[in-house]
Amino acid sequence: MVGITMAAPAAWNVKGPDATSGSEWASRPRYVISDMPTLLWRERGLMLVVFAVIFALGLMAAFSMKTRYPAYSSVLVRLGQEYVYEPRAGDAGRGAVPDSDQVIQSETEILSSAHLKQRVIERLGLAYIDPKLAERYASAGPADKREISGIALRELQSGFKVETAPDTPIIRVSFTHQKPEVAARVLNTLLEEYLIYRRAVLSETDSPALEQQRQSFEQKLAAADSAYEQFLNNNRIGDFVAEKTSLSQLQAQIEQQKYQTDAQLQDRLGRLAALNGQLAALTPEVGLFHDINPAAADKLVQLKVQREDLLARYKPNARPVQELDYQINQLHMAIGAGRTSGESARRVGVNPVYQTVQTDKIQLAAESAALRQASEALARQIQQVTDRRIKLAGLEPAFQELSLDRDVLQANVRDFTVREQQSRAAQEIQAFSNDNIRIVERALPPTKGTSLKKPVAILSLLFAGFTALCAGLLRAFLRPGLPTPRSAARTLDLPVLGAASLKPRTA
Template sequence: MRATAYTTVRPRYGIADVIGLLFRELLLMIVIFLVIFAIGTAAVLTLKRSYTATSTVYAGVGQEYVYQPRVGAIPTDRSGQPLEADAVAQSEAAILGSLEVKRRTVAALGADRILGPTAKGTPAEREVAALKVLDGGLGVGVTPGSAIISVAFKSDDAERAALILNAVVDQYLIQRRAVFRGQGSQAFADQREAFESELTSADEAYEAFLQSNNIGDFATAKATLAATYQTVFADALSVRAQLNQASQRLATLEAQLARQPAEVVLQQDLNISAQDQILQLRTERENLLARYTEDSQPVRDIDERIAGLQAYVATGTTVGPKEVRTGPSTIFTEIETTRINAAADRDALGARLAVLEGQLNQLRSRQADLTRLESTNATLMGNRDNLSAAVRDFQQRESQSRADSALVAAGADNVRVIARAEAPTRGSSLKMPLLAAVFLFAGFTALCVGLLRIFTRRGFTTPESTGRTLDLPVLAVAPVKAR
């Protein structure tokens, strides 16, 4: 007995076999095509004509797109490294198409005006539906390298499309002002108050430091002390030179005084009686001549006496001091007086020099104290200066932030609506493209169904497929016998 093995073999088809078998399923494919095409056509014909409202917005580079540090010096150049025009436009387009702008639009118009006659459901459901309508119908586009933003909204009603698009643009302007409005005014005020409190503490610490060291103003005290030291030092040098001069003068006066006598002859009377006697004898001789002759005895006696006295006077011993009066020397007194004054001047200069030396020592000690306190003063003063600068900086920033917020709220920005939306007069419809898509989809579905019928059929349907599948020649073909 011979054993028999069975196996399942999938038929192998060629292109001609597939085409031939598709013709066999042509009726089924036509029915499926017609059914799908009819359903799609009916759905497409129910679509309404849509109207697209458009608007354009100019978004230029403003102050909000220029970097400004929150802390530190405020830059004087406000145009440093701004964004490119297309980058600003993309940023503004993102704000325009944001969910917050759509929510503001729904809140401003109301869900019923956005949905139109199709509005139904609870208020929350209508709001969600209105957001979906805005999300699906709103289009925002930018052009590379341009600051123009194109906005469009599609709706089945022309008036409603223009109304909704204008509301979206208005709410965008409000939203961007809220976004770029300076929110740092209060923060700057808080920081300013904090720095003012720290500055008050620093002032108190610095004032206590100055009072504890008996200093009014450190810089003024140091400068005054240096100037005073220079003045006192110059005076000390001058007094020392004057003291040396006074000492040398006193020594000279004392040397001169030692060489001068304390007393001198004030008046001296001379003894000239011999000359007087000669004069008297001559007077008597003249009187005698009046009575006698020259060779008379009385005249010759007087002449002898006169000759004797003249001989005596001629010896030089007849004149001598008769009476001498002495007293203090005026030169000695003057030199003594000058010496006393010079000694007094020297002592005064010595006392003054001692005082100046003491002042110099005090000034040096005070300068050393100020030098020792200079680092502490610099630290405290630097802290006060930094805090004062920070307070001024935050005061300026607070004022600028407040003014900037007011300007932004008033609409002082670089965004302008070039063209507002108007109700479009011509609508557009997608019926023809959709009908073509339905036609293609119906034909593709019918083809897929025919191919599915071919490849799922059991048995051999054509001689070529049978020979190709069994790898055997087909010698004859018999018609299928009906059951």
């Protein structure tokens, strides 16, 4: 039999019988969710103390926070001349520009620079921004002044915030301070100093190196021009490139004419050979005309007239009509076979085809001779042009060297002159304007401040409640014994027959 001593609010001591060995054992309590309210209620005193202490500390921290006023402003950033790449020498990469995100990032870094904040402090004075730090600064030594300046700079940076959005040329700037007027003025002053400071950062300084390099190239160009002119005079060339081009075109034209002439010559020779063959087959004389005897046709007409006369007196199958039909058929057959044709008169004369072929033969012979002479003349002209081009080809390396040096020096002089003028103009423009930067909205003194009192108080309440709950659960789980009869039944796997309250111990 198992002996169990229990008390409703107190822990239970569980002993297992072992008659032979007399050892004691203890089982770990087994809990369910329904036991949690009982466990927490037992530790309500501890939980209340923990909650009250943490919540009181949180309220003290919340009410110690001061209200701060954020001032807002925005800046429109567009691509400007200062971001267009202009190499000092050469054209590699000329005109390359960064994308909009890189420009925004560059301007954001300038806005966030510590040097810009220091310029704002120097312009407005530390007494205007933070009077307490100004009093400490006035009475501090050199080392402490540097430390206080660093503190003021960090405070200014902590209240300053820059926000950007992808693919948006707007930078949103804000500054938070305990006084709304100070917040607006500090932010406006920072933007004014930013417009000045960015010109010093992005603008190029004027350097005499461009002018010196331009003068050096001008001297080299004068020497190259002199050598170039002397080369043309010695070789009796007015314009090398133009003459070379004209010779190339002239040779092409002459060769084209020679090809056409040769083609025409072959055409004439072929036609002349064909005419010679045709002329051998022609006769000098030919019959001009001949008369044909129409007696058979007249006879046929007479027979047909007689037949019509007979039909007026006889039937078509009468013998006279049949005989006449037989004669008409015989005459038709004779005419069709050509047995009745004959010439009554004939005239013979000169053959016009023979004369035409003779005339064409004479003309083609003359044209062939002329084309042959023209082809020979064109061949001589081609040879002359070729000789001249060969001479120019021999002179071309020296000309190319002189021309290349001259062109390069001319381009360098032109480029450095343009860059020198552009650099001066850009510096003068950038010194007085920021065309690609616009302040969209200047800061105004904010009318509504922000404070963390309420959020901190709510967080303190939640944290105090959570901590008290954790402390109560920890204390309940670490207390020895079995807190409830149901927990004892689950832990020992035995039915609980009864429960009695624990009486106070008497001496």
